Amino acid sequence: MSKERIQISEALYDIMPSDYQDLVKSATYGKEDRGWKDIGTSKELIEQHSLCAGCPESMAFRYILASLPNPEDTVMVGSTGCTSLVFPMVAVHNIHSLFGNQNAIASGLKRALSVRFPGRVKDVVVLAGDGATVDIGLDMTLQAWFRQEKFTTICFDNELYANTGGQESGLMQKGFVAKMAPVGKLFDKVRLPEIARESGCHYVVNCTVSKPSLVEKVIRNAVHIAREIGPTYLQLYTPCILEIGKNSMEGLQEMRDSEKPTERFAYKEYISEPAKQLLTELAAKDKERKAAAKQLAAQAQAN
């Protein structure tokens, strides 16, 4: 549904629950400069959710939904895990896929959308946990990248199967002992960002969600590059505070500790040459647009 169609029938407006009225009145659908700074001053595209108190995943969700460049024409594809508890409360079209096949679903969806709406920008964003992306769904993840499917894959990496009690996942760090993995992991964390680069992704980032401005930047880059050039991959650390024995207030610090230069979530970014060129063009256009807006504002003030 495009933005123009998100209107409530006048005759029944008064009976609509206030969250829907707010979505129409003050959500940032269609706003060109939408971003994390809109949080608190406009209606967010996420209602109350059932994640644990202090869960970094909920922060990540809020930043991502605030940063999507085109939410009214975006379809998100989720998979089994903690994220699937949140999607019912998200005001962006979304599909819950079977465990692991999210990238296969997104491939078909993206192709179908380009046939059905040839003149319109329709973004597809996969958002799944590390189990769905790296273990159960690795086949579908890699094949989508090999085929150069034009959508973004976001992995919420909490380094284990949090939703089912803490089993070992491919992205768990070596030696880590979890409730359902008492021996400790025997192998290294799968290096999916490197694999993504070698598999044809044009933009790959490995980081935490401790900085909203950074999340906004990488989400916008990833979606724009996927739209024009090819697959993009973001691996975002969203620690499960329950499974690593932390308190509700300690999620943010855990992320800060894990993004230090020598740590496993130190910021890493790969941009292919065509993607670099696109980002430069976009930055130039953005600069031009801002300068024009500034000039208009100055003129208005002078008049």
Place this chain on the structure above:
Amino acid sequence: MSDYRVLPGPEHFLPPAAASMGIRLPNPGEAHINGVITSEENAYEEAARQFLMAKVPTIFPGPLVLWAWNEKAAKKATAIRHLFNTLKECVQPGQKPMLIPMPDYRPKYPKINPEVEINPNHPNLTIWHNKIDCCIFVGVHCHQANLSLKIIRGGTSCYTIAMCAQAGHEDAMLSIRDTSVEKIMRLADTIKRLKGTVQPRQASA
């Protein structure tokens, strides 16, 4: 013809889909009451009687009319408001007509507010909370209406009416098909005509 009848429940935890019990949908110009094909005229009369008998007659408008996604949807919304206003004028003291929206189909967890909305994935929360004993679905996509109607039949004694823009709903106790603005207005007129001829039910749902 099937002996099965689509009656107010509670039927049981998993009521069968009426279609699987041999109930068929009405042809154009027809309707069904309890799974038996009848004329549209009979269906309007029976729907109006059920509404006037109910302690809490309720209209559940769905996304197809709540959202003004085209001109026709906005017109239907106006007709539904007229139907509700007519109902309010025609009921007797002690009856409490309600107009509760079904804005979308997201399985809203951890909770919904049953006073202000109905969710098709757990409709009984709204039915039980408001003690609704007769309801009408209008503007709800077919698959979600069928799901909801079955759940209501399984867990409540609420009489369900479905005004469907397509071929009708066999899982409702009464269904009118090809719903248009004119048909909604016709139901309102029938309610007005029968005002005062039907006594409200004594017991609540």
